[in-house]
Amino acid sequence: MAGRLIVISNRIPLGGPPSGGLVVALHECLEQIGGVWIGAADETVETPAATFTEHKEASYQKLTFDLTKEDYRTYYLGYANAVLWPLCHRRGDLIDLQQDYRDGYYRVNERLAQMLADIVTPDDRIWVQDYHFFPLAHALRKLGVRAAIGFFLHIPFPTRTDLEALSDQREFLDWIAAFDLVGVQTKGDVASCLEVFRAMGDGELQLDGAMRHGARRFHVQSFPIGINPEGFAQSAGEEDGREILNLRPNEKLLIGIDRLDYSKGLPNRMRAVGQYLDMRQPEDPRATFLQIAPPTREGLAAYEDIRNELEQISGAENGKHSDLDWTPIRYIHQMVPRHRLAPILRAADVGLVTPMADGMNLVAKEFVAAQDGRDPGVLVLSRFAGAAEQLEGALIVNPFDIMEMADAIRTALVMSLEERSERHEQLARSVFTETIDHWTETYLNAFDRVIPISMPLSA
Numbered sequence: 257m258a259g260r261l262i263v264i265s266n267r268i269p270l271g272g273p274p275s276g277g278l279v280v281a282l283h284e285c286l287e288q289i290g291g292v293w294i295g296a297a298d299e300t301v302e303t304p305a306a307t308f309t310e311h312k313e314a315s316y317q318k319l320t321f322d323l324t325k326e327d328y329r330t331y332y333l334g335y336a337n338a339v340l341w342p343l344c345h346r347r348g349d350l351i352d353l354q355q356d357y358r359d360g361y362y363r364v365n366e367r368l369a370q371m372l373a374d375i376v377t378p379d380d381r382i383w384v385q386d387y388h389f390f391p392l393a394h395a396l397r398k399l400g401v402r403a404a405i406g407f408f409l410h411i412p413f414p415t416r417t418d419l420e421a422l423s424d425q426r427e428f429l430d431w432i433a434a435f436d437l438v439g440v441q442t443k444g445d446v447a448s449c450l451e452v453f454r455a456m457g458d459g460e461l462q463l464d465g466a467m468r469h470g471a472r473r474f475h476v477q478s479f480p481i482g483i484n485p486e487g488f489a490q491s492a493g494e495e496d497g498r499e500i501l502n503l504r505p506n507e508k509l510l511i512g513i514d515r516l517d518y519s520k521g522l523p524n525r526m527r528a529v530g531q532y533l534d535m536r537q538p539e540d541p542r543a544t545f546l547q548i549a550p551p552t553r554e555g556l557a558a559y560e561d562i563r564n565e566l567e568q569i570s571g572a573e574n575g576k577h578s579d580l581d582w583t584p585i586r587y588i589h590q591m592v593p594r595h596r597l598a599p600i601l602r603a604a605d606v607g608l609v610t611p612m613a614d615g616m617n618l619v620a621k622e623f624v625a626a627q628d629g630r631d632p633g634v635l636v637l638s639r640f641a642g643a644a645e646q647l648e649g650a651l652i653v654n655p656f657d658i659m660e661m662a663d664a665i666r667t668a669l670v671m672s673l674e675e676r677s678e679r680h681e682q683l684a685r686s687v688f689t690e691t692i693d694h695w696t697e698t699y700l701n702a703f704d705r706v707i708p709i710s711m712p713l714s715a
């Protein structure tokens with residue numbers, strides 16, 4: 257294969273094992289095929305260096321670029337996470353448009369493009385990850401970079417209506433069209449992307465499936481991300497989750513594991529558990545709900561608000577339903593070590609994955625991989641998780657409908673072994689086939705077939 261694979265992502269794990277959906281996926285990919293991984297340095301600096309810093313700690317090359325405190329505030333917390341994240345997760349009410357956020361986002365992307373242009377050769381393939389770098393290919397093309405540039409968006413592709421809230425909506429089309437291959441999670445995302453180009457630009461689908469925008473042509477395709485199911489299943493058997501959690505013999509377990517983010521639907525999930533407890537008959541099983549929700553993006557008001565809201569709901573529900581020897585909701589606002597997650601997921605009778613919007617959701621797949629096939633738990637899955645396109649064996653719910661979710665919890669808790677096994681088989685077939693290896697392979701194969709065009713940017 258000619259040239260190097262250069263992966264760009266905001267986060268790069270340094271000095272320890274990776275954790276979090278995106279970084280785990282990329283680490284596993286680069287460990288297998290080698291190449292270069294470029295990400296932001298952990299610590300901010302006063303004056304950013306004009307070249308990358310090398311970290312010699314992996315079988316592949318790791319490079320970082322500097323951010324100032326102001327870059328972190330405006331590019332990362334501001335434009336990426338207080339504009340683009342809520343925009344793509346259908347939370348227009350949380351979008352915080354500020355001129356300095358936008359300036360910071362442009363500044364970081366242009367600086368990174370300049371640094372990349374200095375090291376890229378025409379044979380390299382650049383694979384850009386996620387919404388932090390929407391403008392990167394456009395900035396690279398302006399600097400004359402002709403190498404193939406791919407993109408993968410881990411979060412939902414914004415719809416035409418979502419994009420109406422963006423001041424840079426025209427620029428957004430040019431940013432996307434500057435890539436050669438745009439990968440998204442689901443077929444629904446492909447449809448959103450095509451619709452945006454048809455309705456908001458001059459987009460035209462060509463005979464070979466490429467989208468034309470001005471003088472540019474690019475391909476858009478879905479590549480549903482997966483996990484390493486064998487590895488996860490193995491780690492699930494290494495400890496007894498019920499022992500870790502100190503559960504009583506007949507106590508059932510409901511589990512939720514999510515970064516504490518408003519997109520993950522945690523308040524409604526807790527309300528649904530409360531509703532189940534309200535409806536519970538004496539003969540219904542006593543089920544404890546464990547929600548692990550480590551902090552993320554602290555410093556943004558919306559994250560402070562969701563934290564307060566959850567503390568309030570869990571406190572209220574526990575006040576109402578706790579007994580002398582039982583606290584029905586256990587809420588952990590801390591990062592749990594990765595090796596403990598798999599046994600805990602295995603011990604669960606029901607996995608609650610109920611986001612209001614989610615690109616894919618890897619926890620849904622981790623829950624399936626962790627189950628004991630002889631006595632599997634039941635996955636309750638939001639129809640707004642990208643994973644719902646593949647995981648049809650789950651109990652699919654509407655996370656806006658608390659009563660429907662409470663019913664699904666009850667259905668899951670009393671489901672026969674026969675039905676659980678049937679559903680699990682269907683889920684496992686998908687999770688064990690559409691793995692992380694499959695994701696990187698299919699993306700990179702499609703990328704190989706893309707011939708970068710040497711056409712000018714659209715005006």
Ligand code: GDG
Pocket residue numbers: 275276277278280281410411481513514515548549550590591592593594595597614615616617618619620622
């Ligand atoms: C983005 C998209 C897409 C969670 N708590 C702990 C912990 N986790 C791990 C989970 C899982 C990962 O973090 C979360 O991945 P998700 O996919 O659920 O969600 P995002 O972080 O929002 O990821 C998402 C993903 O990118 C990949 O494309 O699926 O839709 O939003 O692996 O297990 N890990 C540890 N302790 C915790 O407390 N160690």
